[in-house]
Every structure is written in C-alpha cells, then in structure tokens.
Amino acid sequence: MTDMLKTTPDFSIEDAKRLLAGHYGLKGTLSPLDSERDQNFKVMTGSGETYILKIINAGEPLVESEFQTALLRHISRHAPDLPVPHIRSTTSGSSLAETTSGHGVRHLLRLVGWVPGMPLAQSARSDTALESLGRLLGRFDAALKGFMHPGALRDLDWNICHAGRSAGRLHHIAGTEDRALLERFLARFDITVAPRLPALRSAVIHNDANDWNVLVDSDNHDRIAGLIDLGDALYAPVIAEVAIAAAYAGLDHADPIGAAAAIVRGFHAEYPFLEEEIDLLFDLIAMRLVTSVTISASRHAHTGGNPYLAISEKPAWTLLRKMDAMNPRFATAILRHACGFEAAPGAHAVTAWIEANHTSLRPLLDRPAATYPADLVPYADPNHPMTVASAGERPDEAQAIWQAYCSERGVDLGIGPWGEARTVYSGDMFVSRLIEETRRIRHLGLDLFMAAGTRLYTPLAATIVSVEIEKDPLGYGCLIALRHEPEGCPAFVSLWGHLAHEALGRLQAGDRLEAGALVGEMGAPTENGGWAPHLHLQISTDTRLSATEILGVGEERYLDVWAELFPNANAFAGIAPEFFAKTGRSHDEIVRLRKELLIPNLSISYDRPIKFVRGDGVWLIDDSGRAYLDCFNNVCHIGHAHPAVVEAMARQAATLNTNTRYLHDNIVAYAERLTGTLPKELTVAGFVNSGSEANGLALRLMRAHTGRENAIVLDWAYHGTTQELIDISPYKFQRKGGKGQKPHVHVAPVPDSYHAPADWAAGEHGKRYAESVAELIATMQAKGEGPGFFMAESIPSVAGQVFLPDGYLKEVYRMVREAGGVCIADEVQVGFGRVGSHWWAFEAQDVVPDIVTMGKPIGDGHPLAAVVTTREIADSFNNGMEYFNTFGGNPVSCAVGLAVLDVIEGQDLRRNAQEIGNHLIAGFRALQQRFEVIGDVRGMGLFLGIELVTDHKTKAPATDFARAVSNSARQRGVLMGTEGPHDNVLKMRPPMIFSRRDADHLLAVLEDTFEAVAATG
Known part of the structure; x- marks a missing residue:
C-alpha cells in the first residue's frame, strides 16, 4: 500500500491548470473528481467545452495506458456515435502527455471529452433505463469485436475469471454467517462455473459498468446518456459485461433479477448471447458482489474511508443475502426468458x-x-x-x-x-x-x-x-x-x-x-x-x-x-x-333464433340441448368444456377432426377445387381405390354429396336399366330426405306428416329374428321373411307388372339395429332378379368396414348387390357420397342424357376420401372394429344377465344395439326406460340414441377408432346408468 501511495498522483488544481494549458493549450475552471488510483479533474473551458483531465497513477504499466488509449481510438474510429469519452489530442498531436511530480515520479496525462448526464445510481433505475443500458453495453462490446491489445491481458482481481481469488480474502470477513454465505457462492463457482468459463466467448469489455459509471439523460431518466471510466477494461468473457452491470443495478433494487433481465434483454438485442452464457449469469452476478465485498474488507483498514470502495459494500451484502435465498434455477429461467430462450431447455x-x-x-x-x-x-x-x-x-x-x-x-x-x-x-x-x-x-x-x-x-x-x-x-x-x-x-x-x-x-x-x-x-x-x-x-x-x-x-x-x-x-x-373460455351465443338465444330463422320442424336432440363447439377423435366437446364420448354420430367414421382428413382437405383446397368437367387425378384415383374394396362385379362409380343424393342417383340408374317404378322396401326403412326417397321410406310416410304409401311402393316386414313368430324354427327365419317379398312380387305380377328394385339397408338401422337372418338377402335378391328387378344395398350407415369382418355389411349375407350406395361416413363427415354399380347398369344409364354434379367427385372431396381409406387400411381399423365390437357385445351380454330390462343384444363390429323390454315373453317395448337410459347416459357424458318402431332400442355407432379404453368407459357408464334408472323405477 506504501508503494501505491508513492505512485498515486497528488497535484493541486493550480498544477493541473498549468498541465492543461501547457499540453493542450486550454484554459478553464477545474474541479476534482473521486478516483481510487488516478487523479481526475473536470475541466470547463471558457468556450463552453467540458473535459476530464486524468493524471494516471505512475504504478500503472505503460502497456496499460497505451491499451486504454488504443481502446478509445478504436471506438472513435468504429463507433464515433457511442456516448463514451473520446480522446482530445495534445497540441503536438499525441494521445498521451507526460509530466513529473514534485517527488520526481513520472505520470502520464490523458484528456477526454466530458459525457453529460446524471449517474444511474441517482435515478429510479426503471426497466426502460436498464434495457437502454443493456443496449449501450451491447453496442459498446460489438464495436470492440476484433480489437485486441497486449494491455488487455492485465491481471486484475476484478476480472470475473479470477473471482475464485475471493476465497483468499475470506479471513477479512468478521461474521461467521457472512463467511458461510460467501463460501456457498464460492463453492458453486468452483464446481459449476469456473470450469466452463474458458469455453465462453471472450473479448475486450468495459468491465465496470457500475451505476456511477453509467449516466442517464438529466431530462429523461429512462434514457442512458453515456458510459464513462474505461480504466478497468480488459479481456474477459463477454457475459461478464452484463454480470457486472446487473450486480450494481441490483443494489437496493426491489427486483434485482428483474433489473438484470432488463439489461440482458437490451444487450441481447444488440449482441446476441448464447444459452450457455446466460446459464452462468446468476452466479457471475453473485461473484462480482463477492469480489467487491472481499476486496472492500481487505482494504478497509487502508482506505481511510475512501467512499469509492465503501459506497456499495452494505447494499452488496444485502443483495448477496437476497440471492442466497433465491433458487438460482428460477433466476436463470427469468434471465433466459429475457433473451427469448426457453425458460428451461425443451x-x-x-x-x-x-x-x-x-x-x-x-x-x-x-x-x-x-x-x-x-x-x-x-x-x-x-x-x-x-x-x-x-x-x-x-x-x-x-x-x-x-x-x-x-x-x-x-x-x-x-x-x-x-x-x-x-x-x-x-x-x-x-x-x-x-x-x-x-x-x-x-x-x-x-x-x-x-x-x-x-x-x-x-x-x-x-x-x-x-x-x-x-x-x-x-x-x-x-x-x-x-x-x-x-x-x-x-x-x-x-x-x-x-x-x-x-x-x-x-x-x-x-x-x-x-x-x-x-x-x-x-x-x-x-x-x-x-x-x-x-x-x-x-x-x-x-x-x-x-x-x-x-x-x-x-x-x-x-x-x-x-x-x-x-x-x-x-x-x-x-x-x-373450452371449460375456461365459453364463446358464442347462449343456449337459450340459439334455440330462440332457430325458431325464428330456421324451418320449425328441425329437430334438436335431448330434453336439454347440447351446444357442441369442437370434435376430437371419439369425443365431442361442448361450450362448457365437457367432453362426451360419441357413440352415436357415425358420420365421422374415423373420428372427429381426424388430422389426416383435415390435412388432406386443407392441402387440396389450398391448391385446386373445381368440378368434374375437367381432368384431375383425384377422381380416378379414388374411384380405383373405392371399387377395389367391393366385389369384382361392382366396377363403376358415381360421386355425389350425400347419402340422399346417392340413393336418388341409384333410383335413376334403376329406372334407366329396368324402365320400372315399383319399389320393394322394408318396413320402418329410411333412405333419405328428397320427396322420392321419403316416398320409399316407411319411417317417414307412415308417421305424422307423411302422405301414406304410394301405389308403386310395396313394404315387406322387417326380418327381425328377435320378434319372429315363436313357431318359426330359428334356422328358417330368413326363408320365412323372404316369403313376404315373394308375395309382393306375385301381387305385382298378377297385375302384369314387376319390381323395379329392392332396396334395403344391409343392417336396418332406424328399424332398431336389426341384423338380417342368415340367407335372407340371398333369397330376396334371387327372387327380385328373376322378376326383372335390381337389388340396391343402402350402406350409408353400415358400410365402409364398420361391421369389421367385411368392408361392406352385405358381404356378411354372401350376396353382391347390383347397386351400392354410400354416404358421408366415407368422407368422415365431409360431403362425399358415392354410388357403385355394374358395367351393365352403367351402360343402360348412358342413354344420351348428360349426368353432371357440380361438387360430386371434386378434387377436395376425393382427396378426403383417399385420406379416409388410407387411415382405415393403415391403422387396420376393420380389425379394430371387430375386436372392440366383440368386446362390447360381451359386455352388453354381461349387463343382460344383471338387468332384466335388456331383452336382446345385437351387433356386428361397431354397429350395435340393445333392445329393452318390459316382459321377455311378450317382448313389450320398454320405451320410457330406453329414453331414460339415453338421457341419463348423456348426463354421464356418453352419447347414444334410441331407435326402432317403439324407440326402445339403444343405438350405438361409435367411430372406427374406438379403443378398448373407450369401450370400457361406455360399459361402465351403461352399468351406472341402468342401475340409476332401475332404482328410480
């Protein structure tokens, strides 16, 4: 310390004035400034210019003085707009001047421009100001990229790489708890930080952006006006620049990590950090403080109360205690986030x-x-x-x-x-x-x-x-x-x-x-x-x-x-x-507007209607975020909003959608794939938009081929919404609002084995029900007419999920064809792999229809439907009248159809339907053993029904019980329907992606529901 006192300059103001005039040709008013090692004077010239005259400590090696000079010159050349001190040359053009003290000690002089502003330490240190500081430091360090000088390799304890030296000064710390606090930081530094420092990016940095060396605009404290005192500049890890600034900015700050984050955010915008640098920042901030308090303690006896050393000692200890109480990982997450990095990697x-x-x-x-x-x-x-x-x-x-x-x-x-x-x-x-x-x-x-x-x-x-x-x-x-x-x-x-x-x-x-x-x-x-x-x-x-x-x-x-x-x-x-963010109109408002704006007989499901806002696989989600297991809406054949379908639809819609008057790959590719799933006789496809359109086109094909109108349909059948389809749908024309049976329509009884007369032998059901069709044909022929067609769902759905007796379709198809009619299989609900064992439900009856119709399930709910027929019937239809459907078979619809086929085949959903369906049927039969109300369990694949009766002998329908089960299941989050002439059949058609877990959930809800409904009578 004695040597330091000999080399420390001690010039009077009058001496300084003579030096200023002699070396720089300037006159003015001088006032002393605080400094630890050098002597500084503020100079105000008569012409209004302001400078700082620095008389450099004689103990400073020449190379360090030359380093600072070169640093300032570099900045002046490469970043002249930076608000830092810029060198004023001597009258002889030199960057440095030289003088000798009264003790014969040689000192160098440097004159730099004054940077106006107020110390950051005297401001509120707003986030805006600290981010501005970060930007200035980033610009400063960016300007020094590529700059190097031997003097930058100085051996200072203030170099962050030497922070571990603080351990050697711990004996100056009097308090046991205080020493233990510093030891914890030093141990973390030695283990997790010091080994990683050599791999970090290093450069020449300012190294002392404390809140007295940083100036804010006197009129706008949110704007950093300057950065002064480059006396501690050296070559060190770049991250140290921010660590030092953050250490001082955090003193007496209510949110020191927030202050550091603001500086980081600004610096990163000008000089992007690497993640591995930010991950060490918390510890480096702490180690700057550790260095500060240990150096201060070691010099305390010799400083004579030097305010420059002691000014930050107390708040530094306070901040160290705060940081010791923090979880470093949380602080690091905040600092990472400030850079736009993930708070935690991954x-x-x-x-x-x-x-x-x-x-x-x-x-x-x-x-x-x-x-x-x-x-x-x-x-x-x-x-x-x-x-x-x-x-x-x-x-x-x-x-x-x-x-x-x-x-x-x-x-x-x-x-x-x-x-x-x-x-x-x-x-x-x-x-x-x-x-x-x-x-x-x-x-x-x-x-x-x-x-x-x-x-x-x-x-x-x-x-x-x-x-x-x-x-x-x-x-x-x-x-x-x-x-x-x-x-x-x-x-x-x-x-x-x-x-x-x-x-x-x-x-x-x-x-x-x-x-x-x-x-x-x-x-x-x-x-x-x-x-x-x-x-x-x-x-x-x-x-x-x-x-x-x-x-x-x-x-x-x-x-x-x-x-x-x-x-x-x-x-x-x-x-x-959706649980947290309900959107759109209220239920009551929608019901009111439906009554005002829509046709009044548009039906709504359930006593308490549900407003669904999203579909996701097997689930429908309502506007309150409640999810319902969808076991009813078979239109979404492979699940709601299937990503493969959505992607195919969006991709093709973004490319091209037009009609079939133009050539496109999709329609022939889809026709080829679709007909490939059918028997070899069915080779010609026509594309439409709905099951109703498909059945309407099937009737046109039939008329063109047979020239007839007579229809044979099953009782309680439903085939579509157009008038000609209503006319052949007993489910519609026999009920309220219907106009009754037209003369050309002939209705055969539903071939329901469960309700077959008791005196019919079980193996004879198909043949006996077919006899009623034979009688209808005979009636026509007695009038000199014949059937134009027989149309039936391969598994009658609205009639109550009725599975046709073995041999029924084979016998009926034979009789109809022999009488000159054609056979139409309506596979809108039951086809496309739903039965599991086959692609098409009619295959389970070992027959091949003349015409097959399909509806929106083939597009997973997208408006895509199809008719596939034989070459012979297609040729009959080609009678000179053009067939055109604007949207049927468009590129988007066919892209969707191809995607659905890809999913069914790629995920082996037919096998899934069969396995899950068998599991459900076994579960239904187990329920049947517990609940007498279950009269019959029937199903194939994922087309399932449970018929409820009040008496097993008479098979009287338990309609109220069935409706109560459907509504109660809905209250438990499962959607199903009731069908059949008496609405006593629980109808279930879950998506083809239904899993074992979904099936078990359905079974559990059914069990709870049957128990609850039975308990209430």
Missing part, C-alpha cells in the same frame, strides 16, 4: 408433445376428467365463503361449502385453474424471494376438487422421483413427484400434491409406474396440509428441481416465465380448453 417441446398426444393419455380419474360436470372453485373471489374459510384455515368448513356448491349446481368436479390470482395465499410461505414486498398469488398448478379418497392415476408411464410428507400448515401434505420420458419428448416431471398418506407406504423413489397406474388418493384436510380435498397437479419442464423446490404459486410479474417452467397441466389432466 420446455416448448414438452408442452407441444402433451398437446399433440393428449388424446392418447390415460385418464387421471376413474374416467376422463372432461366428462365430469365441472365448475370453477371460487378461490379467485376473495369474498366467497369458501375462500374466506380457506384463508382462515378452516378446511372442514371450506369442504362443506364446496360440497353444497356442487350439490346446488349438479357439479361432480371442481377445477382451480392455472394462473389464477388467489388472495387465499396469505401465509409467510407465500412471500416472494425474488421481489421485495411482494406476495406469490398466481396459482401455477391445476387443482381438481373431489371427495377425499378419490383415486388418481398417472396419464403416462413414469418413474417415481420422490414420495414425501410436507408437514407445514397450508403445505402439500403427501407430495409425489413423477418423471416422465415419453418417446419423442424431453423428460419432464409431474407433481401431485395434497394426497393421502397411504401412498408413503406403497410407493418409493425409483419405482416404475405404467400409464394408468394408481398414484394416490386425494387426502382429507387432516393429512393434505389443511385444505378441502383436492389434487394439486403441476408440470415442471426443469427436471432438476426437487419436488419441494417446484413453485406451486408464483409472482404475477413472472407469470410468462412460470408458464414455460411450470406449464398449464390442463391437457395432461384431460381438461378441455
């Missing part, structure tokens, strides 16, 4: 994978969570009695309030959403460690409220990370962390809180859980931390956080960061987004 991929695969996840509850009637738990309302009870730590009272709330509204599941602001978090444990005088009030998990003991299952295979009991009041109680590593997705952790303690004896770290395995049960208030029973479910994309480190509640300021680190678990839990 976070976006995790959320994208869960969203893309949510339909394949196993249910978290006994059935999919979205199928329960649900409502928001009122924690967002600070005045709600449940919130008040919870905040007052009265969990039993809160539980009772919630149960009453559910009972009043018919709710089975309470949901506490991610991100919700909750005043209920009032304990000390919810005080922020990042921001002073701030509470963590934003919920970062998903709460599911049900009864204590509700069983919870993992949606994905997992490895147990930890099982522990958190005993703090308002804590988690039993807490379980699971690690998931699905293929194609980064690993992530799910956190399960407020569970019953039974899991502690059943599970242990390292155990493997398969998807759907039991995790635990919702705990009672006595063991779940003192809350009403619920699950707190949370996802962490940072797998290095322990269960107790994962933030369950976060600061509002950093909600966008927490959204990446702890993303919303809705999709993981199976909660539909």
